[in-house]
Amino acid sequence: MEFFDYLNKIETNLLPIEFDYWDKFHRWPADEISNLLNESHIVDVGSGCGLLSCYLVWNGVVGSADLYDPREEQSVYAEKLAYALGISDKVKVHKYHVLRKNIQDSTVVSLRLGSLQALEDFIYKNRLITCRRTSEVEPVFERNQRLPWNIKEIQYKDGFKLELMEYSYDQLTQLVSGERWMEDLSPFAQELIQAFDIKVVNKIGGDFVE
Numbered sequence: 001m002e003f004f005d006y007l008n009k010i011e012t013n014l015l016p017i018e019f020d021y022w023d024k025f026h027r028w029p030a031d032e033i034s035n036l037l038n039e040s041h042i043v044d045v046g047s048g049c050g051l052l053s054c055y056l057v058w059n060g061v062v063g064s065a066d067l068y069d070p071r072e073e074q075s076v077y078a079e080k081l082a083y084a085l086g087i088s089d090k091v092k093v094h095k096y097h098v099l100r101k102n103i104q105d106s107t108v109v110s111l112r113l114g115s116l117q118a119l120e121d122f123i124y125k126n127r128l129i130t131c132r133r134t135s136e137v138e139p140v141f142e143r144n145q146r147l148p149w150n151i152k153e154i155q156y157k158d159g160f161k162l163e164l165m166e167y168s169y170d171q172l173t174q175l176v177s178g179e180r181w182m183e184d185l186s187p188f189a190q191e192l193i194q195a196f197d198i199k200v201v202n203k204i205g206g207d208f209v210e
Helices: 003-007 018-036 051-058 073-086 117-118 167-178 187-195
Strands: 041-045 066-067 093-094 109-110 127-133 150-155 163-170 200-203 204-210
Touching: 003 018, 003 051, 003 073, 003 150, 003 163, 018 051, 018 127, 018 163, 041 051, 051 066, 051 093, 051 109, 073 093, 117 127, 163 167
Parallel strands: 041 066, 041 109, 066 093, 109 127
Antiparallel strands: 127 163, 150 163, 200 204
16 A cells, blocks of 8 residues: 555544645655655654654655654554554654753654744754745744755645755854854854853864864
8 A cells, every 4th residue: 555545544533634735745745855864763853643754664764763742642643653554663652742952863854843943942963854835925924043954945746835954963063163253153052052061162263162
């Protein structure tokens, strides 16, 4: 069976999903995200029904995934879906909010977190990958971001566009530890340095982050 064939076979009180919705808003972004992945494990924050991570694991893009979402019904669905797909040994569902301090040295993915800044909170020692709507939605939604994301515009077959976004902690530390001239660190960068006790080393002629 195809992945979609499993989705409405799971016993749940959630409303069914239509193929066109699945294909456009889940399958297509997941395939685009898969092009950026070379890790064996991912962390899915705000995982909902687990469609993104289960799809990636089921297709062999990644070997395993940790899913975090406090919503009981969606998380139970994710567990049932993983079982139906035969990947429950590779997918672990956590039914609670995850704190950024508990996720490190990981690749964090998300499609339905709602706030880009909430995902950015997980940048410390992690790599982040997501998608968001293009600026066509402004001014209805605020496109707040604190990181200089690597952004590639992608397009679905009907012309609908998204921004495929990726950023890593290594890139951030290279920026922060680079030569300072007349610029100030952003409040977010200062918060990271203070929150995680990042060491600032003073050398002759400059200050650097370790």
